[in-house]
Amino acid sequence: MDWGRAKNVLIYAFLLLNLLLCYQLWNDLHDQVSANLDFTSLSEETQAVMEQKGIRVLCPIPAATPQLPDITYNYSGEEQNEAPVLLKLPIDSKLIYSSFTELSDQLMGQISDIANYRFDSQESEIGKFVLHPLVDNQWSLFRVRLELINSNQKIVAYRWPQIKIGTSNKEDLQKVLPASQALSSLIEKYFPVDSVVKEIELGYYGELFNSESQVASPMWRFMLENGKAYYVDAISADIISPKTTE
Numbered sequence: 001m002d003w004g005r006a007k008n009v010l011i012y013a014f015l016l017l018n019l020l021l022c023y024q025l026w027n028d029l030h031d032q033v034s035a036n037l038d039f040t041s042l043s044e045e046t047q048a049v050m051e052q053k054g055i056r057v058l059c060p061i062p063a064a065t066p067q068l069p070d071i072t073y074n075y076s077g078e079e080q081n082e083a084p085v086l087l088k089l090p091i092d093s094k095l096i097y098s099s100f101t102e103l104s105d106q107l108m109g110q111i112s113d114i115a116n117y118r119f120d121s122q123e124s125e126i127g128k129f130v131l132h133p134l135v136d137n138q139w140s141l142f143r144v145r146l147e148l149i150n151s152n153q154k155i156v157a158y159r160w161p162q163i164k165i166g167t168s169n170k171e172d173l174q175k176v177l178p179a180s181q182a183l184s185s186l187i188e189k190y191f192p193v194d195s196v197v198k199e200i201e202l203g204y205y206g207e208l209f210n211s212e213s214q215v216a217s218p219m220w221r222f223m224l225e226n227g228k229a230y231y232v233d234a235i236s237a238d239i240i241s242p243k244t245t246e
Helices: 003-037 044-053 100-107 179-189
Strands: 071-075 085-092 117-119 128-135 139-142 146-151 154-159 163-165 196-205 211-216 218-224 229-233
Touching: 044 179, 085 100, 128 163, 128 196, 139 218, 179 196, 179 218, 179 229
Parallel strands: 139 196
Antiparallel strands: 071 163, 071 211, 085 154, 117 128, 128 139, 128 146, 146 154, 196 218, 218 229
16 A cells, blocks of 8 residues: 555645534534624615725614613813823733722722723724723723823823713603614715714713713714724714714
8 A cells, every 4th residue: 555645645635624614614604603703783785885985884784772861970081191190000901801899899999980981992092991981881981092101011000081971861862763773874874985883872971071061962873993993873863973972
């Protein structure tokens, strides 16, 4: 028997088997992602525009349409322009991903309401973790930022927005518009060619000016792969694009 030839045949057979398994895995993942994204919530016209403009959506489109009120809050953005406050003891930056509860416990002495914030991976950047305060322990107040400064795999300082969120009026509840409807408007009129949508989140839109009392409306936020954020008022359907926020 030609053992060298037999060995080569076995090697080619294993390579072919691996290729077939990889192809099957790719098909399974593709089908799973397609099922999760559920583009059937978008109209045929919107899907046609997506294909024409090369727009991709790489995240699920939320189906929930809860009833939410406007909220009031007090906030001064002056500290955002000040030098960050140094931590007394640097904290392992990996905790932002692995155990936010442990991170909160370690920062509680200096940032008393740290547990009522949510980490925003989309707005964070090298050297700076961004978190937003939560409304009713659930909805992010976008554009109001707690910044954790990190260096050499340690959180070493912070900028903390002094904010007080008022009690929402449950009598003024309004049903928010579907995320698919907001997304359709952006795809058809605002998103540039080859845009990639990475995340869709419902929250509130916080203005960045000083005032004794400010009002925030429910907002859908659409984050693109290039880092730009588009906001759609979840009640009025008004659109705030990156150009209008500058």
